[in-house]
Amino acid sequence: MCYAIPGKLVAIKGNIGVVDYFGEHRNVLLDADAEVGDYVYAQGGVLISKISAEEAENTLSFWKEQFFKLKEVDQRLSVVKKTGKESANTLAILQKVTAGKPLSKEDMLALLKLDNASELKLVYETANNLRQKENDNACCVHGILEFSNYCRNDCHYCGIRKSSKIKRYRMATDEIIAAAEHAVKELGFKAIVLQSGEDEWYDDEKLATVVREIRAMGVLVFISIGVRSKETYKRLYDAGARAVLLRFETSNKTTFAQLRPGANFDERLELIKYAKKLGYIIATGFIVGLPGESDEDIINNILLTKSLGADMYSFGPLIPAEGTPLEKAPRTTKERLLKTIALARFTDPEAKILVTTAFETLDINARREGLLAGANSLMLNITPMQYRKLYHIYPGRPDTEKKIEEGIKQTVELLYSLGRAPTDLGI
Numbered sequence: 357m358c359y360a361i362p363g364k365l366v367a368i369k370g371n372i373g374v375v376d377y378f379g380e381h382r383n384v385l386l387d388a389d390a391e392v393g394d395y396v397y398a399q400g401g402v403l404i405s406k407i408s409a410e411e412a413e414n415t416l417s418f419w420k421e422q423f424f425k426l427k428e429v430d431q432r433l434s435v436v437k438k439t440g441k442e443s444a445n446t447l448a449i450l451q452k453v454t455a456g457k458p459l460s461k462e463d464m465l466a467l468l469k470l471d472n473a474s475e476l477k478l479v480y481e482t483a484n485n486l487r488q489k490e491n492d493n494a495c496c497v498h499g500i501l502e503f504s505n506y507c508r509n510d511c512h513y514c515g516i517r518k519s520s521k522i523k524r525y526r527m528a529t530d531e532i533i534a535a536a537e538h539a540v541k542e543l544g545f546k547a548i549v550l551q552s553g554e555d556e557w558y559d560d561e562k563l564a565t566v567v568r569e570i571r572a573m574g575v576l577v578f579i580s581i582g583v584r585s586k587e588t589y590k591r592l593y594d595a596g597a598r599a600v601l602l603r604f605e606t607s608n609k610t611t612f613a614q615l616r617p618g619a620n621f622d623e624r625l626e627l628i629k630y631a632k633k634l635g636y637i638i639a640t641g642f643i644v645g646l647p648g649e650s651d652e653d654i655i656n657n658i659l660l661t662k663s664l665g666a667d668m669y670s671f672g673p674l675i676p677a678e679g680t681p682l683e684k685a686p687r688t689t690k691e692r693l694l695k696t697i698a699l700a701r702f703t704d705p706e707a708k709i710l711v712t713t714a715f716e717t718l719d720i721n722a723r724r725e726g727l728l729a730g731a732n733s734l735m736l737n738i739t740p741m742q743y744r745k746l747y748h749i750y751p752g753r754p755d756t757e758k759k760i761e762e763g764i765k766q767t768v769e770l771l772y773s774l775g776r777a778p779t780d781l782g783i
């Protein structure tokens with residue numbers, strides 16, 4: 357099984373390469389030695405490794421037929437069907453989307469307020485159609501490795517906040533490297549997201565070693581380690597990390613200050629911008645359904661994600677975690693999440709939009725529905741079983757009991773049933 361299709365490098369312009377997948381071209385950042393004519397793997401818009409023609413042709417012979425079949429399925433599922441029950445206003449707004457015109461805040465608010473099933477269906481279908489037109493059937497699948505649940509922060513929503521009385525763990529550097537190696541060599545992952553609480557036990561030296569060793573496996577290294585110094589982010593870039601996952605959590609500064617005591621909103625944004633400037637691929641976003649959230653907040657969250665130059669949108673519902681100040685907070689609805697995905701797609705047609713694990717926790721079908729409402733990326737948990745339960749950000753995560761292989765099988769079946777293929781989306 358694999359989560360990436362190799363492509364052929366067909367052109368190089370400066371530090372950008374053009375990769376061909378069965379006739380489709382994607383621009384990627386060059387981050388491995390490769391020449392025009394070479395077979396390569398790209399992930400998250402980064403060319404990460406060159407492979408031999410023999411290996412590529414073996415993999416491609418499987419994909420060739422499959423790829424065109426999947427495309428057909430995707431095209432079939434990306435049709436927009438009006439029911440005739442939609443209001444003139446909704447149709448006018450969606451018409452703008454189809455014509456490639458930007459939506460105003462007012463338009464976005466109107467869509468967010470919709471609650472009629474046939475109108476919502478049209479919104480999701482329009483977003484899915486736009487995703488298909490802009491990004492075809494490409495879908496990123498990354499592996500996420502949660503290597504420490506120690507955190508110096510005390511965020512009101514988070515189950516691993518400093519004051520949570522939970523069992524803590526820290527994987528040793530060689531343990532992290534071994535777990536990544538298993539995911540790469542045995543399970544076929546080509547992108548590894550290294551996530552932890554804000555845990556300064558891992559100094560720059562330790563983190564750089566982990567990044568360097570994993571990058572040497574020929575994969576994309578994503579870091580998701582919270583706020584650290586700019587020097588750390590620079591050092592890890594130099595060690596080979598090429599993507600950063602760091603949510604701003606909410607664009608509402610008052611909410612941020614209330615829910616994240618001691619944390620600084622501006623500092624977090626500044627760090628995301630700095631990482632972007634360093635050349636990192638940026639994944640950022642927010643939590644949907646924090647207490648007091650207004651529709652305007654959601655729209656501002658989407659607009660802030662875009663203005664930060666996010667390559668990938670990462671947002672999910674608040675899942676109230678026991679023992680945290682928000683344990684009794686109401687759950688948000690699946691519809692609100694799906695609308696947020698669709699609005700993010702309308703705002704940023706070319707973006708990668710993740711269906712996150714929290715989404716699946718909220719509703720078992722949400723991954724499928726999210727992928728049909730504009731999303732086109734997902735992450736699978738590759739944390740060793742003994743630690744998974746301990747990375748208890750919120751309860752009910754569907755992946756804590758499921759074996760990795762089982763999770764992968766279900767995901768691949770889901771993606772195939774939707775006609776999605778793991779070609780890279782490019783930049």
Ligand code: 5AD
Nearest residue numbers: 513514603673674675677714749750
């Ligand atoms: N529900 C949903 N998402 C949460 N996160 C933290 N706690 C929760 C929760 N209870 C998210 C935050 C953080 C990411 C790693 O997990 O957005 O950035």
